Amino acid sequence: MRPTALFMIALRSLSRNKLRSALTMLGIIIGVAAVIAMLAVGQGARAAVEKSIASLGSNVIIVSPGAPNQSGIRLEAGSNSHFSETDADAIRAQADQVLYVTPMVRTGGQLKFSGQNWRTNVYGVYPEYLLIRQWNVVSGSSFTVSDERGATKVCLVGKTVANNLFGEDADPVGRTLRIKNEPFRVAGLLESKGQNALGQDQDDIVIAPFSTILHKVLGGTYAQSFFASAVSGNAIPDASKQIEDILRRRMRIPDGAASDFTIRTQTDIAAAATSTSQTLTVLLASIAAISLLVGGIGIMNIMLVSVTERTREIGIRLAVGALGRDILLQFLVEALVISILGGLLGVLLGVGTSAFLASTQGWAVSVSPVSVFVAFGFSAATGIFFGWYPARKAAQLNPIDALRYE
Amino acid sequence: MSNPILSVKSLVKTYQMGEMTVHALRGVDLEVYPSEFVAISGPSGSGKSTLMNILGCLDVPTSGQYLLDGEAAQNLTRDDLSRLRNRKLGFVFQSFNLLSRTTALENVELPLLYRRDVSPSEIRDRAMACLAAVGLAERAGHYPNQLSGGQQQRVAIARSMVNDPVVILADEPTGNLDTRTSIEIMGLFQGLNTKGITVLLVTHEPDIAQFSGRQVIVRDGKIVRDIPTPNQLSAREELIKLPPPSVEELI
Ligand SMILES: Nc1ncnc2c1ncn2[C@@H]1O[C@H](COP(=O)(O)OP(=O)(O)O)[C@@H](O)[C@H]1O
Ligand SMILES: [Mg+2]
Numbered sequence: 001m002r003p004t005a006l007f008m009i010a011l012r013s014l015s016r017n018k019l020r021s022a023l024t025m026l027g028i029i030i031g032v033a034a035v036i037a038m039l040a041v042g043q044g045a046r047a048a049v050e051k052s053i054a055s056l057g058s059n060v061i062i063v064s065p066g067a068p069n070q071s072g073i074r075l076e077a078g079s080n081s082h083f084s085e086t087d088a089d090a091i092r093a094q095a096d097q098v099l100y101v102t103p104m105v106r107t108g109g110q111l112k113f114s115g116q117n118w119r120t121n122v123y124g125v126y127p128e129y130l131l132i133r134q135w136n137v138v139s140g141s142s143f144t145v146s147d148e149r150g151a152t153k154v155c156l157v158g159k160t161v162a163n164n165l166f167g168e169d170a171d172p173v174g175r176t177l178r179i180k181n182e183p184f185r186v187a188g189l190l191e192s193k194g195q196n197a198l199g200q201d202q203d204d205i206v207i208a209p210f211s212t213i214l215h216k217v218l219g220g221t222y223a224q225s226f227f228a229s230a231v232s233g234n235a236i237p238d239a240s241k242q243i244e245d246i247l248r249r250r251m252r253i254p255d256g257a258a259s260d261f262t263i264r265t266q267t268d269i270a271a272a273a274t275s276t277s278q279t280l281t282v283l284l285a286s287i288a289a290i291s292l293l294v295g296g297i298g299i300m301n302i303m304l305v306s307v308t309e310r311t312r313e314i315g316i317r318l319a320v321g322a323l324g325r326d327i328l329l330q331f332l333v334e335a336l337v338i339s340i341l342g343g344l345l346g347v348l349l350g351v352g353t354s355a356f357l358a359s360t361q362g363w364a365v366s367v368s369p370v371s372v373f374v375a376f377g378f379s380a381a382t383g384i385f386f387g388w389y390p391a392r393k394a395a396q397l398n399p400i401d402a403l404r405y406e
Numbered sequence: 407m408s409n410p411i412l413s414v415k416s417l418v419k420t421y422q423m424g425e426m427t428v429h430a431l432r433g434v435d436l437e438v439y440p441s442e443f444v445a446i447s448g449p450s451g452s453g454k455s456t457l458m459n460i461l462g463c464l465d466v467p468t469s470g471q472y473l474l475d476g477e478a479a480q481n482l483t484r485d486d487l488s489r490l491r492n493r494k495l496g497f498v499f500q501s502f503n504l505l506s507r508t509t510a511l512e513n514v515e516l517p518l519l520y521r522r523d524v525s526p527s528e529i530r531d532r533a534m535a536c537l538a539a540v541g542l543a544e545r546a547g548h549y550p551n552q553l554s555g556g557q558q559q560r561v562a563i564a565r566s567m568v569n570d571p572v573v574i575l576a577d578e579p580t581g582n583l584d585t586r587t588s589i590e591i592m593g594l595f596q597g598l599n600t601k602g603i604t605v606l607l608v609t610h611e612p613d614i615a616q617f618s619g620r621q622v623i624v625r626d627g628k629i630v631r632d633i634p635t636p637n638q639l640s641a642r643e644e645l646i647k648l649p650p651p652s653v654e655e656l657i
Binding site for chain 2: 001002012016315318319321325
């Protein structure tokens with residue numbers, strides 16, 4: 001039988017039961033749309049995570065106190081290890097794969113500016129910190145090495161802090177705010193970085209010279225952590241090894257004993273985050289794929305009903321000379337028309353849903369052409385897979401049994 | 407005499423119904439020659455339909471030989487049997503067996519759709535010619551449920567002849583029709599028969615069997631009598647003898 005004739009028969013038989021065909025198609029439409037939308041959400045999440053990891057800086061290495069925890073049980077942070085400022089100098093001097101390094105102290109501080117209050121994190125770091133994190137100052141300028149040496153009371157503020165203390169879009173440069181009642185001159189406004197992978201606002205921050213925060217605000221003697229950067233992406237493993245060796249030597253940790261500090265690199269963080277977002281994508285896509293599977297079973301169900309209903313028709317066709325193949329194709333084409341048409345409508349619905357989520361929920365949702373092709377191809381395959389059995393059943397009917405069927 | 411077009415030997419067909427074995431055919435020998443018009447009659451349940459279905463290659467015998475136009479049908483595959491039915495046989499059933507929601511013309515086209523060597527325009531022309539031959543040219547676009555029983559059976563006859571068959575098999579084609587329409591249908595078969603097509607007709611009505619040239623009587627799965635029809639009737643003449651159709655029938 002000619003393909004056009006087969007196609008016409010399929011369309012005619014589907015239009016005979018419009019509601020039934022539409023409902024069957026709905027299963028495929030929802031399945032395909034769900035696959036596309038879920039993949040889009042997953043990939044959007046992944047893109048967002050990658051962007052926020054990139055916002056961490058370039059080739060960043062973070063050293064924090066405490067042994068790497070696997071069990072989730074962790075001693076109080078920094079209970080054993082004491083980083084000193086001279087460790088940073090040693091790293092700078094000895095580790096040739098390390099480009100920049102800075103010690104860091106953090107304090108949760110109450111900020112005040114003429115009656116306005118704001119609680120935020122205040123970080124004490126070397127000026128190199130901005131280079132490590134590739135963070136620009138958009139107004140004013142950064143503090144300098146001499147500010148660090150002199151423990152000058154200057155600071156840089158993030159956009160959120162500036163907005164809340166000085167008012168929307170007011171230029172904070174040159175004003176004086178109080179951190180735990182110490183007056184600090186605002187030297188510059190930090191470029192906005194938005195949210196990080198955990199959804200925290202990275203612009204809710206104040207950065208000041210390490211020595212100032214350590215001696216004039218905290219009154220302590222130890223650095224809490226180190227931020228460093230490797231000379232290149234490839235040098236990250238070597239750089240982190242060098243840092244580890246230097247710190248172990250300086251802390252006199254015997255060979256074979258575990259370090260009581262943790263080194264994490266940007267690559268590690270990226271890998272962990274990527275694998276999390278991949279898991280999320282796979283999870284979402286599997287749930288969606290199951291709904292496509294259910295849609296496929298719907299096709300199979302309806303095709304079985306259709307074959308039974310049309311047993312006599314099949315008998316007539318066989319009597320006048322239809323081959324098994326002709327009958328098989330007739331029903332397979334019918335299943336394919338449902339699944340391909342459903343697939344096309346599902347693609348439209350899926351892209352529409354993704355756009356809707358992106359605009360209303362503000363989710364970073366990105367539909368990739370690959371996922372559209374995969375979902376569409378999958379729906380066509382579903383039609384063939386689930387249409388095959390009923391079509392085969394029809395094709396194997398005995399002419400006389402089919403003709404006699406009541 | 408020429409070679410038989412249909413020839414069966416020791417044809418047996420049994421149906422297994424659980425514990426019980428139904429002997430539908432208990433050894434049938436029959437030869438039908440080209441251009442014969444054979445009526446197979448006998449009481450209900452005697453095995454007429456079973457015999458016709460085997461002769462029409464719609465069913466397979468439990469045992470026995472069957473030669474159709476020189477080909478041994480029992481050796482053929484399902485698809486070969488389909489091709490054989492398509493090229494050599496035409497069927498007319500008691501219940502018409504037209505595809506509903508498919509126009510008269512499309513029903514007639516159906517056997518040609520399963521041939522790869524006929525163009526769509528030729529399919530249309532041949533189907534139209536056959537519809538015209540049974541007097542239904544102007545009903546080509548009608549659906550079966552818009553046609554009377556007699557008209558539906560004529561569509562079925564047009565379908566059976568569209569592929570130039572050598573044999574037309576009709577199982578109780580007049581079973582659902584009134585006398586006048588039955589005779590009209592027999593007229594169509596007689597017309598086809600004079601054009602050289604072999605016609606096999608199953609009927610339990612002796613009046614209808616009178617239109618054939620040879621009568622085979624089946625009883626209990628066996629042929630008990632096989633004679634030329636003593637006074638073969640002509641459908642055309644019988645129609646003239648009938649009282650004119652009433653006004654209701656004309657409408
Ligand atoms: N599919 C079948 N299964 C079981 N028995 C059958 C079947 N078809 C026919 N028979 C039996 O075979 C016998 C002959 O039937 P059939 O050929 O239809 O008779 P006829 O057409 O002469 O009335 C009957 O006894 C009938 O019950
Ligand atoms: Mg019968």
